[in-house]
Amino acid sequence: MSDAKNLVGRRVLFIAPRFFGYERLIKAELEAKGAQVDYFNDRPGNGFFTKALIRLDRRLLARKTDAYYRDIIESTCSKTYDHVLIVRGEAISLKMLRLLRQSQTKAQFSLYLWDSMYYNPNARKLLYEFDQVFSFDRSDVEKNSKVQFLPLFYGHEFERSAQWQGTPVYDACFIGTIHTDRYKVLEKVLDSLNARGCSVFVFCYYPSKMLHCLRSLFDPGFRRFSKKYISFTGMQLSDVVDRIAESRAVIDINRPDQLGLTMRTIEAVGARRRLITTNADVVNYDLYNPKDVLLMCRDNPVVEYDFLEQDELPFNPTLREKYSVSNWVYCIFNESGAKAI
The missing domain is CATH 3.40.50.11010 (Rossmann fold)
Known part of the structure; x- marks a missing residue:
């Protein structure tokens, strides 16, 4: 191929x-x-x-x-x-x-x-x-x-995640840019995970301090969220690989009108980590298996801990090669x- x-x-x-x-x-x-x-x-x-x-x-x-x-x-x-x-x-x-x-x-x-x-x-x-x-x-x-x-x-660096054999540090991780309604949906996902006692790594990048100030001024919920999670400096790819390696699952929240699977989704395949996503179109891909991919509703996302407790790594080598x-x-x-x- x-x-x-x-x-x-x-x-x-x-x-x-x-x-x-x-x-x-x-x-x-x-x-x-x-x-x-x-x-x-x-x-x-x-x-x-x-x-x-x-x-x-x-x-x-x-x-x-x-x-x-x-x-x-x-x-x-x-x-x-x-x-x-x-x-x-x-x-x-x-x-x-x-x-x-x-x-x-x-x-x-x-x-x-x-x-x-x-x-x-x-x-x-x-x-x-x-x-x-x-x-x-x-x-x-x-x-x-x-x-x-x-x-x-996904890049070759994610082989390191796929081959990582340490004990998981996090039950799930979210690493991404904050746009559209993403922070509101993410808050609901985090509430669901925290209610089940899960440990979650969260890194949210925001590209402009000026726009951040304006949005914070008019959106109290965003202002509260940003104090806890927002960074104006992007994460290095090597650090992304490490955090995903230490996690059982990757959280993905797509744009409201976007069908295409995000880079983070494909990186979950490369890293052999389970996927928690709001993208309904994921069911039309060969990577979809309910055991490996949890599809959530944007309005009421619920993550059951049973999904995260599985030990077998998802996504076989042939499938991973296809998305390399x-x-x-x-x-x-x-x-x-x-x-x-």
């Missing part, structure tokens, strides 16, 4: 967000398979306001963003790439994408969406400029025949015509 011969010696232009090191993980996997990779951030800056303005409406930073992509095109036009992979496609304009295509006429262009198009409307404008498009969200695939379904992935970063790269760059998952 993860034959890498088709990438040996190939040149890849890789444009993706800087997001908790996942862009480095993809780049490292491509290079491990023999590719020569040039990476660029998908935005002209990684500060909060640059991200926020692009997300609100990319036209607010159109001039700056187009100038940034012109620089990328000019700095890479002397090279001939075999592949151009763009992740998310939130910042690049249709005009700049077409100029990039004109400068790399021999390259296969691929787009991967790790946020659904519901949260990334710019991607809808770009779809037909790509040779292939993948999304982690089944609803994107159902709405557009151009899009192939390809779930997210190695197989993810294979699905996107395989030139033999194999389809994504």
Whole structure:
């Protein structure tokens, strides 16, 4: 499944967000398979306001963003790439994408969406400029025949969790960014676990101190929650791996309108830890087994301790390989015509 011969010696232009090191993980996997990779951030800056303005409406930073992509095109036009992979496609304009295509006429262009198009409307404008498009969200695939379904992935670091043989420190852990109604649902999950005497590790990242202050001002519940759990510094991946290794289960709370399985869900598979999730679409995946995956209601999430007391590790090697970063790269760059998952 993860034959890498088709990438040996190939040149890849890789444009993706800087997001908790996942862009480095993809780049490292491509290079491990023999590719020569040039990476660029998908935005002209990684500060909060640059991200926020692009997300609100990319036209607010159109001039700056187009100038940034012109620089990328000019700095890479002397090279001939075999592949151009763009992740998310939130910042690049249709005009700049077409100029990039004109400068790399021999390259296969691929787009991967790790946020659904519901949260990334710019991607809808770009779809037909790509040779292939993948999304982690089944609803994107159902709405557009151009899009192939390809779930997210876990990195090789999670082998350390899978092979960890110590006594569990926590019954469950939650590690994630706080957005939408996530903190309210998480509070209910924690209440259910605490009522059963469970030990839970909680790490909640918030990307902006200014927005945090505004939200705290108008939402007393958030203000109370944040004093206990919020951090403005992200957790290193190695620490994420360690906390998951020490836990019996991983808690996942998806966005209200998102079907795609989150990175943390797939990492639970890689780490061989049970999954507690609010994502109802999980039942449509081959990783779903009621013994290993507990589906909760967002409004009244209940976690029974019996679910956490099982000793046998979940998720077999064949299933785990399917959701590895190695197989993810294979699905996107395989030139033999194999389809994504």
